[in-house]
Amino acid sequence: MALRFYNTLTQKVEDFVPQQEKLVRMYTCGPTVYNYVHIGNLRTFTFQDILRRWLRARGYELRHVMNITDVEDKIIRDAARAGKSIFEFTTVYTQAFFEDTQRIRIERPEQVVKATDHIPEMVADIQALEAKGHTYRSDGSVYYRIASFSDYGKLSHINLSGNIAGARVDVDEYEKDDARDFVLWKMKKEGEPSWQTPFGEGRPGWHIECSAMARKYLGDTLDIHTGGVDLTFPHHENEIAQAEGITGKPFVRYWLHAEHLLVDSQKMSKSLGNFYTLRDLLDMRYSPDSIRYLLASVPYRNKLNFTFDGLKAAQTAVDRLRNYALRLKTARFNEGENPHWTEKAKSAAMRFGEALDDDINTAGALGVIFEFVRDSNAAMDAGTFLAGNVPAAQDLLRQFDEIFDVVTPGAAEGGLSDAEIDALVAERTDAKKSRQFARADEIRAQLDQQGVILEDTKDGVRWRRK
RNA sequence: GGCGCGGUAGCCAAGUGGUAAGGCCAGGGUCUGCAAAACCCUUAUUCGUCGGUUCGAUUCCGACCCGCGCCUCCA
Structure with missing residues (x-):
């Protein structure tokens, strides 16, 4: 079509x-x-x-x-x-x-x-x-x-x-x-x-x-x-x-x-006290990604009811996609390529495009992506998603992000560099191996302070910025 | 009064004449030094109400109820 x-x-x-x-x-x-x-x-x-x-x-x-x-x-x-x-x-x-x-x-x-x-x-x-x-x-x-x-x-x-x-x-x-x-x-x-x-x-x-x-x-x-x-x-x-x-x-x-955006089901207006500029939301520590995602996720011809619960839900959804991207990048997969998942990624890309072709149906397009994410996550858990399937999945995510642009994190604003974080993560891993858990926890807390979240996975430690 | 839009699970929301995508929340589970995080599973016999058409309607038609927008500056 x-x-x-x-x-x-x-x-x-x-x-x-x-x-x-x-x-x-x-x-x-x-x-x-x-x-x-x-x-x-x-x-x-x-x-x-x-x-x-x-x-x-x-x-x-x-x-x-x-x-x-x-x-x-x-x-x-x-x-x-x-x-x-x-x-x-x-x-x-x-x-x-x-x-x-x-x-x-x-x-x-x-x-x-x-x-x-x-x-x-x-x-x-x-x-x-x-x-x-x-x-x-x-x-x-x-x-x-x-x-x-x-x-x-x-x-x-x-x-x-x-x-x-x-x-x-x-x-x-x-x-x-x-x-x-x-x-x-x-x-x-x-x-x-x-x-x-x-x-x-x-x-x-x-x-x-x-x-x-x-x-x-x-x-x-x-x-x-x-x-x-x-x-x-x-x-x-x-x-x-x-x-x-x-x-x-x-x-x-x-x-x-x-269509217009409503706030708590009401027209946004200064007199109602529900008027928000982007700067207001950023000052409240909501992320640009979650705001963009929320605004893009409801098809443009529907009224969009803005709520803070919705904004938090948007952040969680973005995090899910980012975690998936991180998993593709950092997890260890069994060798080989499972044709099933290569095919799935291809058909997801097609359906993603069909949704957007249909009067920019962003909600439908997101559904396609999340369905693929969930199914392939399960396949990763089961060990049937193989190393050779990673590129096709990454391609799909890239196509998605060329439009929605919420997965790829922005450049770090201040704070620790990637190399510094990697060094601390390595130190903590060593500490854990030698059962110096106090030191390990100390590093984790320190990184947390700096806005870096550590995640222990079975393939090792991975980290991401908040 | 005129024109128009919408009512789908706790919330957001897609969709089709053949029996309900997806996200969030919640509950359960896996993993784990602890923890966090992550991931998985479960969650609408039902799509505002009442009629009609049809073998079959959430999807088509009609009526009604409810919410909203525009008709003034406004994204």
């Missing part, structure tokens, strides 16, 4: 066929840099990372663009509070964003672009929309007239003919002709950053940056556009109106939306 995705536009799972055979043009709505990323943001970015890696594993070349929103209401508000220019303010959080995403091994897209570096492109697009009659001016701002774009609503499947009873309506938007019209260019307000343009001094509306930058770097039609579900409406709907209003061509072929 081919690689396939659920497309929000068609509300169906569709085979993925990019415009060019092996090239994927992909755009991601990136962060608004006014704070540290929280785990909800990270759930979406982790999905995008898994998607990237899987596309590459399937032989595609990626051209992935992500924007940084660095001018926006909340940025202006918080920068002012901090007494900084928006440039100073957003630079700090942009850098923090990359530090944080790297901590949980989220790859950096091929191209990262900032909104404020693309004001001329946005202005040109707004002018093009004006020329096509999609806009009107009011109180010094420029608005998009939704009624002028007949496809409006096709992504979010929203029926525009009324029915907003019960919905919250912004009564302040008196200057718009229609409550659903959106702003392309905002007239300057006192104390706000602004740019001089043919429409007057002001700043861009939020939606225009994405369609302008996406088209600049990826062309009029993208293969994939992703973001959180909350962006479906109005942000992505408006991007379509902007891009297609200008080009008349389909803007995006596959829209992929990541």
Whole structure:
């Protein structure tokens, strides 16, 4: 079966066929840099990372663009509070964003672009929309007239003919002709950053940056556009109106939306006190691996209910995989190769791929891996898993880790070097042989202090970092 | 009110028209100087409820109940 995705536009799972055979043009709505990323943001970015890696594993070349929103209401508000220019303010959080995403091994897209570096492109697009009659001016701002774009609503499947009873309506938007019209260019307000343009001094509306930058770097039609579900409406709907209003061509072929993360079954919010940034969790001593694993383990179209119990369970699961990798590396196996296990490893790799091909079914993919781990562990205990079977098992684990990236430990941060640990382990083994158990226990305690766990196995001692 | 999503073991969760993957927890066991760790085994006659279609439904159809999201800034 081919690689396939659920497309929000068609509300169906569709085979993925990019415009060019092996090239994927992909755009991601990136962060608004006014704070540290929280785990909800990270759930979406982790999905995008898994998607990237899987596309590459399937032989595609990626051209992935992500924007940084660095001018926006909340940025202006918080920068002012901090007494900084928006440039100073957003630079700090942009850098923090990359530090944080790297901590949980989220790859950096091929191209990262900032909104404020693309004001001329946005202005040109707004002018093009004006020329096509999609806009009107009011109180010094420029608005998009939704009624002028007949496809409006096709992504979010929203029926525009009324029915907003019960919905919250912004009564302040008196200057718009229609409550659903959106702003392309905002007239300057006192104390706000602004740019001089043919429409007057002001700043861009939020939606225009994405369609302008996406088209600049990826062309009029993208293969994939992703973001959180909350962006479906109005942000992505408006991007379509902007891009297609200008080009008349389909803007995006596959829209992929990541569901939200909940905390203890509730929407994460500062007022509920259940709002966590990555830094919060790392300060609480949770490992980056367990966070990444947890965020990746629930398929992206399901809501992910974040709990600390779940995070601990994720850590245990990661440890299980690491122990298995360590066992493959350090245990002694009987000579020979058992064709059964070579075959099993191969079929597991295939089923792993089939799960990910199926709209990035990470839970299914993990199931395949753990099943193989359990069965082959049992075979090792029984002595039927032989030395010649190790490479195939390691291959499987490597394929897994190219996507999930949680097994291979990061470089040790300070502490003892591998050689120092090996020396202490050897000393302890000698002590044990000469029945100097006090010294042996002392070394074990010392290593434990340094974050190194010793494990006595029948094939000797092995160690790992906590 | 409109649109949409989901209800599978204590928790997380995959899945299929033919009789329930996997992870965590828990219980049992193996190993061991002690211990830890590790590993193995066991754990849903049942998939929100009630009907319908079918030889057969958790899986298809209908109704209902419950939870949630979007319709406003939000990953």
